[in-house]
Amino acid sequence: MHTMMEYPLTLAPLLERAGKSFGGAEIASRLPDRSWRRYDYREFRRRSLALAECLLAAGIKKHERVATLMWNHYAHFETYFGVPLSGGILHPLNLRLHPNEIAFIVNHAQDRFLIVDDVLLPVLEKFREQVRFERIFVVRHSGPLPPGMEDYDEWLKQATGNVTLPALAENDGASMCYTSGTTGNPKGVIYAHRTVVLQSMAAAMVDTTAICRRDNILVASSMFHVNGWCLPYVAALVGAKLVLPGPLLDAESVLNILEDEKITIACGVPTIWMAVVEMLEKHPGRWKRAHDIRVMCGGSAAPEFLIRALDRHRIRLIHAWGMTETAPTATVSRLQPEMDNWPEDRKYAVRAKQGWPLPFVELRIMTPAGEAPHDGQAVGELECRGAWIAGSYYNAPGTDDRWSPDGWFRTGDMAAIDPDGCIRIADRSKDMIKSGGEWISSVDLENALISHPAVREAAVVAIHHPKWQERPLAVVVLRDHEKSSPEELRSFLGERFAKWQLPDDVVFVNQLPHTSTGKLLKAELRKQYATWKWSGV
Numbered sequence: 001m002h003t004m005m006e007y008p009l010t011l012a013p014l015l016e017r018a019g020k021s022f023g024g025a026e027i028a029s030r031l032p033d034r035s036w037r038r039y040d041y042r043e044f045r046r047r048s049l050a051l052a053e054c055l056l057a058a059g060i061k062k063h064e065r066v067a068t069l070m071w072n073h074y075a076h077f078e079t080y081f082g083v084p085l086s087g088g089i090l091h092p093l094n095l096r097l098h099p100n101e102i103a104f105i106v107n108h109a110q111d112r113f114l115i116v117d118d119v120l121l122p123v124l125e126k127f128r129e130q131v132r133f134e135r136i137f138v139v140r141h142s143g144p145l146p147p148g149m150e151d152y153d154e155w156l157k158q159a160t161g162n163v164t165l166p167a168l169a170e171n172d173g174a175s176m177c178y179t180s181g182t183t184g185n186p187k188g189v190i191y192a193h194r195t196v197v198l199q200s201m202a203a204a205m206v207d208t209t210a211i212c213r214r215d216n217i218l219v220a221s222s223m224f225h226v227n228g229w230c231l232p233y234v235a236a237l238v239g240a241k242l243v244l245p246g247p248l249l250d251a252e253s254v255l256n257i258l259e260d261e262k263i264t265i266a267c268g269v270p271t272i273w274m275a276v277v278e279m280l281e282k283h284p285g286r287w288k289r290a291h292d293i294r295v296m297c298g299g300s301a302a303p304e305f306l307i308r309a310l311d312r313h314r315i316r317l318i319h320a321w322g323m324t325e326t327a328p329t330a331t332v333s334r335l336q337p338e339m340d341n342w343p344e345d346r347k348y349a350v351r352a353k354q355g356w357p358l359p360f361v362e363l364r365i366m367t368p369a370g371e372a373p374h375d376g377q378a379v380g381e382l383e384c385r386g387a388w389i390a391g392s393y394y395n396a397p398g399t400d401d402r403w404s405p406d407g408w409f410r411t412g413d414m415a416a417i418d419p420d421g422c423i424r425i426a427d428r429s430k431d432m433i434k435s436g437g438e439w440i441s442s443v444d445l446e447n448a449l450i451s452h453p454a455v456r457e458a459a460v461v462a463i464h465h466p467k468w469q470e471r472p473l474a475v476v477v478l479r480d481h482e483k484s485s486p487e488e489l490r491s492f493l494g495e496r497f498a499k500w501q502l503p504d505d506v507v508f509v510n511q512l513p514h515t516s517t518g519k520l521l522k523a524e525l526r527k528q529y530a531t532w533k534w535s536g537v
Contacts, residue, residue, distance in 0.1 A: 009193060010169075011084050011174060011196060014200075018237075022213070026039075027039055027242045027244070030244070046161070047078050050159035051156060054158055055113070058113065060086050065091045066088050069093050075117075086165070087165075089174065094222075095120060108185070111131075139152045171192045174195070176188050177189055179323075187399060209296055211238055216240065218261070221298075226322070229329065268295070269436055292315075297320065298321060298328070318333065324390075333351055354422075357386075357423075360388070365380035366408075375418075376418040385409060452484070454478050
């Protein structure tokens with residue numbers, strides 16, 4: 001019997017190929033001060049290997065975690081390869097979470113080292129007393145180095161370029177991300193080298209996003225969000241020009257980058273593209289870009305009107321769906337050849353769905369009566385399994401119920417599947433709120449509100465918002481003879497939640513609707529406040 005050569009699917013050969021075959025391809029980073037830093041894959045490979053060498057010299061052991069607290073730029077990209085090649089696991093921290101939540105995540109992951117942007121040191125200070133990093137390396141853009149911290153670029157200069165990297169197995173961890181916003185504590189998912197490599201190869205396929213050497217990629221999704229949706233890895237895999245926008249993602253900045261850097265494919269949550277459309281329609285003719293752009297859009301469902309509006313400006317939105325647990329992309333909505341002659345309205349209806357599973361991903365919908373038919377009508381909980389779908393959470397006992405007895409991951413999303421396999425997300429089973437691509441837990445907000453001495457009962461529901469798609473509205477019943485105000489309750493919540501997680505408005509009512517078993521009728525509240533006019537909008 002003929003046997004194949006043992007060749008593990010790890011990030012090491014991916015980096016080698018990027019540096020040697022595509023050495024002159026550009027990596028452009030916009031820094032917090034709006035200046036640009038440009039270099040190529042040859043230099044990127046050298047610096048990523050220097051980072052791996054320096055981590056080994058610092059004593060990193062296999063599978064130990066290195067945290068990052070950074071915007072999207074060159075140094076963050078270097079950690080995507082340098083940390084896993086040292087045998088460590090990269091752990092990007094979501095800088096938008098509440099400091100207490102970041103501290104919980106750092107401690108749970110047992111992060112040993114931290115690499116942080118100097119402009120984000122104020123964020124670090126808010127939780128630094130609660131965590132213990134052995135060493136902190138600062139990517140300096142301006143200003144002095146704080147005492148007790150080390151300069152990232154100076155540290156890399158210690159590398160000799162002569163180091164033996166540890167042997168890696170494809171199932172070794174490469175990176176990890178934490179879910180945020182679900183009820184209870186955030187949960188960690190570790191992505192193996194094999195996961196990242198397979199996900200990247202699938203993303204480069206023609207029927208998914210067709211990313212190739214000729215593309216110029218803008219990663220406008222945060223690099224702390226599921227590996228920047230894997231696109232930095234895909235860029236290295238195919239040798240595409242990579243553009244990392246730093247912290248500035250306002251519509252004007254994005255449009256300037258799309259034009260100046262000749263971007264052909266970008267990714268980002270719907271909020272970014274809604275603002276882009278608004279800016280384009282406010283300033284017709286200002287941006288002269290003559291080429292088409294493909295936009296990978298996920299995080300929350302993009303409404304059909306947004307897909308149509310972007311088309312008018314030669315920006316073609318491609319719907320995708322995934323989660324932290326699916327590493328991240330599980331489905332992509334690309335029109336099938338048999339739909340070429342369909343009427344435009346019917347095509348848009350398909351593009352507004354979440355699409356078809358990628359190769360090596362399987363989907364089903366389950367109801368209490370068993371698996372539902374794929375008829376486009378029956379709605380049940382979406383379950384998935386596949387080559388890069390998580391099989392467990394990191395060190396999280398009691399979470400086994402997220403996987404079915406036969407090994408499928410229960411997503412918590414309610415969906416229907418068409419006869420041809422296309423999925424449509426109908427709702428979220430746990431009343432989560434998706435605001436600007438970020439999850440907000442209504443249950444956590446409700447529990448906190450009820451702990452206020454003046455509050456008897458509270459419900460938090462997702463209501464449509466013209467900018468953020470959804471925002472939380474709190475509906476509150478006060479205790480007899482008690483008084484409060486929206487400002488007081490928001491201030492109370494602000495002690496334990498990040499500002500963007502707080503309800504935008506608070507409504508006071510005499511009673512909340514309940515089912516016969518006493519459960520809150522949130523569907524009733526969503527219907528009642530569907531046309532809510534947000535204050536300040």
